[in-house]
Amino acid sequence: KDEGSLRRALKAVEGCGPAEGRATVIELDKQHGPRRGWVWARMGLSPLAMALGHLRTLAEQTATPLTGDSPDAIASGYVKSGYRADDAVLRALASVKSEDDLAAVQAGVRTLYLGWLDDTARNFQAAAKKWPLPSSDVLKDQMVAAEPGECLLFVDGLRFDVAQRLLARGHERQLDSTEGYRWAALPSVTATAKPAVTPAAMMVLGEEAGEYFCPVINDPKRPVTAERLREAIAGKGYQILHGLDAGLPVGEEARAWSEYGEFDSLGHKLQGKLAGRIDEQLDLVLDRILHLLEAGWRKVRVVTDHGWLLAPGGLPALPLKKYMTECRWARCAVIKEGAQADVPAAGWFWDSHQAVAYAPGAYCFAAGTEYTHGGLSPQECVVPDLTFSSATQGKQVAVAIEHVQWLGLRCRAVIKPAGEGLFADLRSKPNDPKTSVTEARAFDSEGKAGLLVEDENLAGTSTSLVVFDATGRILCKRPTIIGGEA
Numbered sequence: 001k002d003e004g005s006l007r008r009a010l011k012a013v014e015g016c017g018p019a020e021g022r023a024t025v026i027e028l029d030k031q032h033g034p035r036r037g038w039v040w041a042r043m044g045l046s047p048l049a050m051a052l053g054h055l056r057t058l059a060e061q062t063a064t065p066l067t068g069d070s071p072d073a074i075a076s077g078y079v080k081s082g083y084r085a086d087d088a089v090l091r092a093l094a095s096v097k098s099e100d101d102l103a104a105v106q107a108g109v110r111t112l113y114l115g116w117l118d119d120t121a122r123n124f125q126a127a128a129k130k131w132p133l134p135s136s137d138v139l140k141d142q143m144v145a146a147e148p149g150e151c152l153l154f155v156d157g158l159r160f161d162v163a164q165r166l167l168a169r170g171h172e173r174q175l176d177s178t179e180g181y182r183w184a185a186l187p188s189v190t191a192t193a194k195p196a197v198t199p200a201a202m203m204v205l206g207e208e209a210g211e212y213f214c215p216v217i218n219d220p221k222r223p224v225t226a227e228r229l230r231e232a233i234a235g236k237g238y239q240i241l242h243g244l245d246a247g248l249p250v251g252e253e254a255r256a257w258s259e260y261g262e263f264d265s266l267g268h269k270l271q272g273k274l275a276g277r278i279d280e281q282l283d284l285v286l287d288r289i290l291h292l293l294e295a296g297w298r299k300v301r302v303v304t305d306h307g308w309l310l311a312p313g314g315l316p317a318l319p320l321k322k323y324m325t326e327c328r329w330a331r332c333a334v335i336k337e338g339a340q341a342d343v344p345a346a347g348w349f350w351d352s353h354q355a356v357a358y359a360p361g362a363y364c365f366a367a368g369t370e371y372t373h374g375g376l377s378p379q380e381c382v383v384p385d386l387t388f389s390s391a392t393q394g395k396q397v398a399v400a401i402e403h404v405q406w407l408g409l410r411c412r413a414v415i416k417p418a419g420e421g422l423f424a425d426l427r428s429k430p431n432d433p434k435t436s437v438t439e440a441r442a443f444d445s446e447g448k449a450g451l452l453v454e455d456e457n458l459a460g461t462s463t464s465l466v467v468f469d470a471t472g473r474i475l476c477k478r479p480t481i482i483g484g485e486a
Contacts (some may be wrong), residue, residue, distance in 0.1 A: 001049050001160075001250070002032060002035060002046075002049070002394070003045075003048050003049070004029065006049065006052065007048055007100065007101065007102075007104045007106075007351045008106055008118055008240045009024070009028055010025075010028070010048070010052075010055075010104035010105065010108045011103065011104050011107050012024075012107075012114070013025065013055055013107050013108050013111050013385050014107035014108075014110065014111055016111055016296065018110075018112060018115045018116070019063070019113060019333075021059070021108070021111035021112055022059040022060075022063065022112060024064070025052070025055050025056055025058075025059045025108060025112065026056055026059055026060075027206075028052060028375055029052050029053065029201040030054075032048075033049070033052065033056075035048050035049040036053060037049060040399055047095050047096045047097065047101055048095075048096065048101055048104060048105070049099075050094050050095045050314070051091075051092045051093075051101070052096035053163045054091040054092035054113065055092050055105070055108045055109070056090070056097065057084060057085075057088040058085055058088035058089060058092065058108075058109065058112050058113060058203065059079065059112055060136060061082070061084045061088060062085050062087035062112050062113060062115075062116035064354070065119035065123060066078055066082045066120045066123060066124070066378065067123050067127075068085050068123070068127055069127065069130075070127050070130070070131045070479070071124060071127050071128050071131055071133060071183075071381075072131075073127070073412070073471075074120075074123060074124050074127055074378055075181065075378060075382045077181055078160070078378040078382055079160065079181055079310070079382065080341060081094075082378065083160050083161040084161070085113065085116065086159065086160075086161040086310075086379055087161040087162075087164065089109055089275070089310065089312075090107050090161070090278055090310070091275075091276045092109060092160075093105060093106075093109070093272065093276070093312060094275045094276045094278065096413070097276075099205070099316050102312070105312075106157065106312040106313050108117055109311070109312055110202065110311065112315055112457050113311065113363065114311060114315075114316070116159070116315050117309070117311065117361075117362040117377075118254050118316070118361035118362040118363070119153025119307075119361070120362075120377065120378065120380075121355070121360075121361045121375070121376065121377035121378075122361045123128035123360045123441065124376060124377055125344045125358065125360065125361070125376045125377075125398075126131065126376055128344075128376055129344065130347060131344075132346060132347065132352075133183050133186055133346065133381065133385050134183055134349075135347060135349055135350075135352040136185075136201075136204075136206065136249070136349055136350050136351075139196065139201050139202055140202075141178075142182065143199070143201060143202065143234050144197045144199060144201065144301075144303055145197060145199050145483035146199070146238070146255040146256070146301065147255075147298075147299065148252055148253055148254060148255065148298075149249060149254055149255075149297060149298035149299065150248070150255060150256075150297065150298060150300070151247070151255070151256040151257070151258055151292050151297045151299070151300050151301070152198075152199070152238075152255075152256065152258070152297040152301050152303060153240070153258050153259075153285075153288065153289065153292070153301065153302045153303070153473075154194070154197065154198075154257070154258070154259045154260075154303055154305075155259075155260060155261035155262030155263065155285055155303075155304050155401060156190060156194070156259070156261060156262075156263060156264040156265070156304065156305060156411075157194045157263035157265075157267060157304065157305070157306060157307070157373070158261065158263060158285075158302070158307075158383070158384060159263070159303035159308055159379060159383075160181065160307060160378075160382050160383065160484040161382050162263065162278060162282070163179075163304075163384035163386060164303075165279075165282055165382075166282055166285060166286065166302070167179060168367070168388065169266060169286045170216060170286065170289070170388050173286070173472055173473075174389070174390075174391050174471045174472050174473065175289075175290075175293075175388045175389065175390060175391065176389045176390070177387060177388050177389070178386070179384065179385070179387075180384075180385045180386075181382050181384055181385060181473065182197075183381055183383070184196075184305060184306045184307070184381045184382075184383045185305075185349035186341065186346055186348065186349045186356065186376075186381070187213055187331070187332040187348070187349075187356050187358070187374045187375070187382055188305075188306035188307070188331075188373050188374050188375065188380040189212075189213055189294070189306065189329065189332070189373065189374045190214045190305050190306065191212050191213050191214040191224065192215065192329050192348070192349055192350065193217075193305035193306045193349075194229070194305040194368060195215060195217075195224050195229060196267060196305075196349060197303045197304070197305060198229060198232075198257070198436050199233050199236045199238060199257070200217070200229060200232055200233045200235070200236060203217055203218050203219070204216070204217055204224060204350065205218055205221070205350065206216075206348060206349075206351030207221070207351075207353070208354075209334055209350075209351070209354050210327070211327040211354070211355070212327070213332075213348065215350040217229070217232055224333075230257070233257045236280070237253065237255060237385050238256055238257045239255065239256040239257070240256075240257055240258075240268075240448070241256050241257065241258040241449055244288070244291065245258075246291060246292055246295035246296075246297075246364070247295070247297075249295060249296040249297045249298070250296070251425065256292075256297065256335065258288070258292070260285055260288045261281055261284065261285050261288075262281060263278075263281055264306075265366075266281070266463060267308055267310070267371040268371065269382075270276075270371075271310075271369075271371045272310060272311070272312040272313075272370040272371065274310065274371055275310070275390075283432060284428065285302075286431065287429070287431045287432075289302070289388050290422070290431045290474070291431075293388065294474065298389065299386075299387055299388065299389045300383075300387070300388045300389070301386070301387045301471045302384070302385075302386040302387070303383075303385060304382060304383050304384065305383070306366065306373050306380055306381075306383070307373060307379045307380045307382065307383055308371060308372065308373035308376075308379065308380060309321075309331075309362060309371070309372055309373065309375070309377060309379055310370060310371045311370060312370060313370070314368050314370050315362055315363065315364045315369055315370070315372070316361075316362065316363045316364070316370055316371075316441035317363065317364050317365075317366065317367035317368070317421055318343075318359060318360065318363040318364070318365065319365060319366075319367070320333060320341060320357075320365050327358070328366075329365070329372075329374045330359070330364045330365055330366045330369045330372035330374060331358065331359050331364060331372055331373060331374035331375030331380070332356050332358050332359070332374040332375060333356070333365060334354075334355075334356060334357070334470035335355065335357045335358045343357050343358060343359065344357070344358045344360055344376060345357050345358065346358065346376065347350065358375050358376045359375055362377065370433070383454075388449055388475065391471060391473075394479045398420065398475075399415045399416065399419060399475050399476055400416055400465060400468060400476055401413060401415055401465060401476055401477075402416045402417065402447075402479045403412045403413060404465055404478060404480055405484075406480075406481075406482075406483055406484035408483065409452060409453040409454070409456065409459060409482065409483055410450060410452050410453075411438075411450070411451040411452075411453070411465065411480070411482075412448065412449075412450050412452070413434070413443075413448070413449050413451070413465055413467075414447055414448050415443060415447045415467055415476075416447060418443065418444075418445060418446055418447030419446065420445075421442075421444070421469055421470045422442070422443045422467060422468070422469055422475070423441065423443065423449075423467070423468055423469070424442075424449040424451055424465065424467055425438065425440040425441075425442050425451070425465075425466050425467070425468065425471075426438045426439065426446075426451055426453065426463045426465055426466075426480075426482070427463065427464055428461075428462075428464075428467055429464075430466050430474065430477045431474065433472065435441045437450045437453055437458055437463055437482070438452060438453050438454070438457065439451070439452070443467075451465075453482050453483075456483050459482055459483040460481060460482065460483055461481070461482050462479065462482075462483070463479075463480060463482055464477050464478065464479050465477065465478050465479075465480050467471065
């Protein structure tokens with residue numbers, strides 16, 4: 001009954017102005033917020049009450065748009081707290097599953113968020129007109145390069161708010177981290193922006209922006225492709241790590257380049273439904289970081305090319321006349337010579353003399369777009385730069401799982417050598433303690449531990465025996481079948 005009442009109230013918010021909508025959401029949260037502590041919420045039967053908590057955060061964060069005299073001033077406000085509005089949108093959408101509930105949340109999001117997003121983007125575009133964002137000239141001083149013993153991990157489309165979730169997950173796993181931000185190369189599309197965050201950036205040149213805003217790689221001059229970029233990075237002395245390859249982190253000059261994550265490809269494919277896949281992708285990226293650190297890399301530096309805009313139900317549209325453009329993306333275009341379009345413009349990162357046109361505010365040149373990038377906004381242009389390392393690096397105890405035996409649903413594990421402060425657990429995802437299927441147990445002085453799986457329904461399913469220390473760092477792991485091999 002309460003969920004039905006809340007559903008109707010949220011749908012009615014769509015007819016309100018932003019200020020009235022915010023006041024309504026805050027009042028609704030006073031009524032329904034306590035339900036998040038009820039047993040029904042823990043059973044997953046109060047999704048709208050859960051989403052409402054995020055909508056209240058959205059209401060509070062969008063009370064005023066981000067402003068500033070320069071892009072740096074706006075970026076400062078964005079990285080301090082402004083990103084929380086984007087995060088609240090994703091979390092609210094991910095809280096619901098049914099179409100009816102999604103329609104209610106969408107009504108609230110569009111009322112609270114779209115105007116704030118558009119105002120913030122217009123303020124950013126006005127600031128960037130006075131103080132243009134950097135061009136390729138900055139690469140001499142801001143080259144992305146790995147230190148000895150460091151692996152660069154490129155994650156396509158890791159928006160700033162999503163990166164904050166990754167940092168939080170790393171802290172839960174006792175990883176040390178540093179964070180900062182950099183500017184995406186303009187326009188904020190992969191073809192232009194990815195080469196700028198690689199160790200091969202100085203080998204990239206701007207010729208004709210062309211239909212895809214793709215620069216060329218020097219010696220010989222050929223359009224940049226993912227494979228050619230990796231070849232150039234390898235030529236700089238980097239190991240290229242494919243898939244789950246951890247490379248060889250040995251030697252004084254060991255450096256590596258790896259690529260992981262599907263945020264951008266899923267966004268283009270799923271549009272607004274990307275919100276429900278964020279946590280899954282973050283788990284995979286964190287697993288990759290942990291894997292590289294466990295393999296012996298001293299640090300993992302996470303870089304990305306661009307952020308994105310996402311609005312359920314679609315961003316506002318402003319179609320460009322076809323005769324005016326050489327190419328037309330959702331958020332950027334090259335205007336034909338002699339044509340005039342009343343939209344913001346800025347130079348191409350790889351050749352600032354070539355002008356690129358941008359959709360004003362949070363608008364798109366194509367209708368019906370929920371997820372896109374390539375424009376001028378903090379969400380697209382302020383990108384994270386993160387470094388992770390292990391707090392226990394150099395202190396790790398070397399142990400091995402010597403024996404695993406199942407007696408019914410009871411698992412007996414033996415490690416060598418025995419050591420104090422070591423624990424055993426059974427997890428469906430080795431690096432995620434939340435997926436534990438039993439209660440972790442300490443190893444005794446002989447290196448033995450016993451684990452009991454209480455859920456009989458798990459018999460015959462795959463899991464992993466993990467050994468970890470008091471900080472939560474995994475020392476070793478082994479796949480096994482609950483109850484033993486059939």
